[in-house]
Amino acid sequence: MIDTKVDLPGLQLKNPVMPASGCFGFGREFAQFYDLSQLGAIMIKAATATKRFGNATPRVAETASGMLNAIGLQNPGVDAIIDEELPFLEPYNTPIVANVAGSTMEDYEEVAAKLGKSTVSALELNISCPNVKEGGVQFGVDPELAYTVTKLVKEASAKPVYVKLSPNVTDIVTMAKAAEEAGADGLSMINTLTGMRIDPFTRKPIIANQTGGLSGPAIKPVAIRMIHQVYQAVNLPIIGMGGIETTDDIIEYLLAGASAVAVGSANFKNPYICKELIDQLPDALSAHQFSSVKEIIGGVHHQTTST
């Protein structure tokens, strides 16, 4: 028997696979494709204090091995999410991770406090969205701000907090340590990398916001490197994400040091991807001579080259 269970703060996962925030809405759309109870957990779309319209369109562009997006955290606001979206997901036997976003410290505090009283199992603190001008970004690239906002959110609610790190920094370990010192229960990495595309015919950026966040297989090596670095320096469990499309990708993330993984933009290509990965995982683990997910975590071999 292959054991795919993973225990993380606030999250008892039957398997390590969950959809990533912003790529799965609030689950409704995907519920028409398969039973959401099969998922390890569900990371729902960002919640802000009040409803947000987001950026102008076009908001997405295709890239080699990935895509750019500048949605701009569009969401109906935390109250509507609690009243209208969570009740849909509650009947599924799957932990919900709420993504907390904002422009100011007070926003983060308010959203965390409200979600703290809801049925979600954990909070994912989004201090890494590259697509909102006010706030957002700075919290994710300045270790002091990251520390302060994490601490504030920890105090505002009793739920375990996973801080979602931005890859748009020179030193990811400093950011991870700031989150750890502030009392984070786990890390979520990585968010998208800031990128841009220009249409040679119109000579204009394709995305109305000009820049967007790069996701997909193109960013996987960056995520693996960062998780590998952070795993060695920090004592927090990591939920890994960035370009996951196959069970081998999942094993690679686990080896690098992730305890669970999230699948983002691959859901757009294949709406069944999370279910398929969950179904295939036991056989894939056997094929690599593993009998549980737990034994893989951080198992990368450090080969010393001898001459």
Place this chain on the structure above:
Amino acid sequence: MQREWMTIVAHQSIANQTYLLELQGSLPQFVETPGQFVHIQVSDDFFLRRPVSIADVDSDKGSVTLLYKVMGKGTDALTKKQIGDKLDVLGPSGTGFPIDELMTNKALLIGGGIGVPPLYCLAKNLKARGIEVMSILGFRSREDVFFTEKFQSLGDVHVATNDGSMGTRGFVTDVIPQVDGYDTYFSCGPTVMLKGVKEQLKGVPGYISIEERMGCGVGACFACVVECADEEDTKGYRKICSDGPVFRPEEVIL
């Protein structure tokens, strides 16, 4: 909505850079309204799917017909697919023209370029319900014109070309003043065209089909939103891929 590997049963060039693609599978039996689309994964070389409207449904053959224009890498790669090949298709997607609720006796259809295909499916449906159909179809040039005879078999057709090489020189909006007798209009085409049509036909009941770049195509990613005109609306937006692509012109801000 489902994901299916559909078989290509017809694929041919019908005008300048314009192709007819017929796909067979079980998806056609789920098509509910004209104006719905399919989301195509052209090949593994592409990260995103391509939305293409359903231009016709043949329930006997279990096939859908798509008409597409080469606009970039994805549609260009699509032209290389051959009869017998399988294509990864998601659909039927979106909410089309609400044909069951219509109160119309004579419909005016206004299509521009690749906005023409979904109107063909609509025209056939309207005609089958005994509703009179009149169409204004706009293209860049004579070489780009397609399907006008098919529309002619369903009602009057007026063609506009930007360069005047066929029909009226100019845009579909230059032809609208030449026609009358309709009580409802249906339009699909580039957003600038829809804006012009909406402005010109203020007061006439209508439906427009909007295009936007898509991520998921199922309503989960918020890539394709359009602002809702009603300031009191609790959501403030509509998703083109799932709430639309068809809307009442007064419902959204173009």
